[in-house]
Amino acid sequence: MWRKKRLRMNNRVSSSVEYHWATAHVRNRIRPHSLDFGHYPKPFKTYGALKRIPLIKGEISPGRDLMGLFRGEEPAASEQRLEFPALSRVLYRSYGVTGEEEARGIRFFSRTVPSAGGLYPCQIYLIARHMEGLETGVYYCHMIQESLDLIHRDGFSLGRDFDLSFVVTGIFFNSAWKYRERAFRYLLLDSGHLVENLNLALRAEGLIPQVDDDFEDDRISALLGLDQDKEVPLAWVRASGKTSGPEERRRRILQNLA
Numbered sequence: 001m002w003r004k005k006r007l008r009m010n011n012r013v014s015s016s017v018e019y020h021w022a023t024a025h026v027r028n029r030i031r032p033h034s035l036d037f038g039h040y041p042k043p044f045k046t047y048g049a050l051k052r053i054p055l056i057k058g059e060i061s062p063g064r065d066l067m068g069l070f071r072g073e074e075p076a077a078s079e080q081r082l083e084f085p086a087l088s089r090v091l092y093r094s095y096g097v098t099g100e101e102e103a104r105g106i107r108f109f110s111r112t113v114p115s116a117g118g119l120y121p122c123q124i125y126l127i128a129r130h131m132e133g134l135e136t137g138v139y140y141c142h143m144i145q146e147s148l149d150l151i152h153r154d155g156f157s158l159g160r161d162f163d164l165s166f167v168v169t170g171i172f173f174n175s176a177w178k179y180r181e182r183a184f185r186y187l188l189l190d191s192g193h194l195v196e197n198l199n200l201a202l203r204a205e206g207l208i209p210q211v212d213d214d215f216e217d218d219r220i221s222a223l224l225g226l227d228q229d230k231e232v233p234l235a236w237v238r239a240s241g242k243t244s245g246p247e248e249r250r251r252r253i254l255q256n257l258a
Contacts, residue, residue, distance in 0.1 A: 019184065022181070023181050023182045023184075023185060025182075031180075033180065035177070035178060036177070037104050037106065039177070040104075040106050040177065041119060041121070041171070041173055041174040041177050042174075043109055043119075043120050043144060043174075044123075044142055044143070044144045044145070045123060045140060045142075047140050047149050047151050049140070049149035049150055049151060050137075050150040050151065050152075050153065051135070051149075051150040052142075052145075052147050052148070052149050052150070053134070053139075053147060053148045053150070054146065054147050055088040055091060055092070055146045055147060055148065056084065056085050056088040057088070057092070057146065058085065058088070058089070082131070082163075082164055082202075082205060082207060082239065083131075083132060083133070084131070084132070084133045084134060086205045087126075087131075087134075087164075089201070089204075089205065090198070090201040090202055090204075090205060091124070091141055091143065091201075092112070092143075093112055093197065093200070093201035093204070094112065094113070094124070094194065094197040094198045094201045095111055095112060095113060095122075095124055095141070095143045095194060095197065096111060096112050096143060096146075097109050097110070097111055097143060097144060097146075098110045098111060098112055109144065111143070112197065113190075113193045113194050113197045114193055115190050115193070116175065116179065116186035116189060116190060117175070117178045117179065117186070119174045119175055119177065119178060119186075119190075120174065120190070121170050121171045121172070121173075121174030121175045121183075121186075121187050121190055122168055122169065122170050122171075122187075122190050122191050122194050122234075123140070123141075123168070123169045123170075123171065123231070124141040124143070124166055124167070124168055124169075124194070124198075125138060125139065125140055125141065125166070125167040125169065125224050126138070126139040126140075126141055126148060126164070126165070126166055126167075127139075127164070127165040127166075127167065127223075128163070128164055129154075129163050129164070130163050131163060131164065134148075135150065135153070135154075136153070136154040137150050137151075137152055137153045137154055138150075138151055138152035138223060138224065139151065141166075151224075151225065152223065152224075152225075163239070163240075164207075164238070164239040165236060165237065165238045165239070166198055166236070166237040166238075166239070167220060167224065167233050167235070167236050167237075168191050168194055168195055168198070168233070168234050168235040168236075168237065169224070169226065169231050169232060169233050169234060170187040170188075170190065170191055170231065170232060170234050171230060171231045172184070172187065172230060172231070172232075173230065175187050175190070187234070188234070191234040191235055195211055195235045195237060198237050199211065199237065202237070202239050207239045207240065208239070208240050209237050209238070209239055210237070210238045210239075210240065211235060211236075211237050212235070212236045212237075212238065213234070213235050213236070215233070215236050217232065217233055220233045220236070221233060
């Protein structure tokens with residue numbers, strides 16, 4: 001079966017199924033290669049930011065039982081909107097730096113989420129509206145410098161207006177540096193870890209996260225200024241306030257599906 005479905009990567013892969021078979025792991029099939037530490041991928045991006053806002057560093061323990069969050073237990077009370085200190089906690093819990101080492105003249109960072117090869121190819125962008133203390137706009141979440149970098153002010157519309165949305169993207173080179181043609185597999189794996197961390201961090205602050213992978217890639221990429229040959233949006237996590245009861249929650253879910 002494998003021999004019939006295996007494809008060579010120098011042929012054009014036209015579907016996700018073909019990519020799956022072309023890059024499936026078979027012992028001794030992956031070509032050995034040396035790692036070029038002279039071109040080690042950067043774990044962050046550099047923008048000519050319109051404004052840089054330092055995140056508020058403080059206690060990031062959720063103060064809630066993690067297993068309760070996994071089970072979907074609801075808090076007794078919660079705020080309707082996220083304030084800036086809580087937003088800082090969400091970002092630190094999701095993708096914050098927990099340690100740093102240096103070797104070969106390269107700074108290596110550990111974070112609050114696992115990553116294949118410790119390469120951290122994912123990036124987080126924040127789309128904020130009507131948030132007290134934060135200008136409406138699009139921000140790059142610079143988790144190494146621990147800041148929000150404003151890259152686009154208001155005047156944009158995505159057709160779905162939420163007060164707070166996070167876009168998770170993946171940079172191909174960061175994973176391909178080590179994993180070559182299998183890189184996209186690890187990119188998706190990393191994004192899944194990060195999205196779940198975001199989901200738990202938002203719920204710890206009493207919000208309802210809504211994860212969406214059905215959006216207009218080109219429109220999001222244009223808003224974020226992405227070169228889609230190098231970086232692509234993978235998930236959109238929207239945050240809305242908690243509702244007062246099951247009926248109200250059901251009504252809001254139906255509204256979002258309409």
